[in-house]
Amino acid sequence: MSGSNKKRKRSFFQQPAAWVAENLLGDYLVLKNGRGRLEGKIVETEAYVGVNDDASHSFGGKITPRNRIMYQAGGVIYIYLIYGRYWCFNIVTSPRHEPQAVFIRSLEPIEGLDVMKRNRRTNNLQQLTNGPGRWAQSFGIDKTFLGRNITGDAIFISPGASRNFSVVKTKRVGVAYAQRSQNWPLRFYIAGNPFVSKA
């Protein structure tokens, strides 16, 4: 349901990434700023499950300036740039020192579509939020979101009203470089939803 200010709590995000990724489907991502309220329904996610996942930035326990936020307790935002052009938006999950994260891949636009279109410089509703770079651009996401709390007043997750959908589980997109984990079924999306990315 659109317009709710109910929030997922921090404890929700301190579960394992695969669980969080699946259970975020149907929830709403809400962003409030001076220009109003943007809201999108989460329809596609991926889990990056930590030190044993060679598709994850934290594989092998690696710590760099970029990924160190992943080692925080679940509930903070991990942002990084891909291909020199697109911001990728992740939510850190799991307890502290367990560097897992959920990558939000696609949203269904719910509220603030005029602002989203302006940010994306397009009137194409279908291509507004159906991919990680696209929705981030629609929402004005950039590196200033790094480390922010996903349970605050400015940006938060609102629980979905119903779960009358089936979930598709497949391998993740764009991780063919991973030797061991490339086929792990850690991509989740709402079956039949038109805003799931094509991949």
Add this chain to the structure above:
DNA sequence: TGACCGATGAAT
């Protein structure tokens, strides 16, 4: 300091 890269998107 700079070679290298990529959890993509858009065009074809």
Add this chain to the structure above:
DNA sequence: TTCATCGGTCAT
């Protein structure tokens, strides 16, 4: 299917 693209990352 192909490829443009480029700021950031990280090893040096």
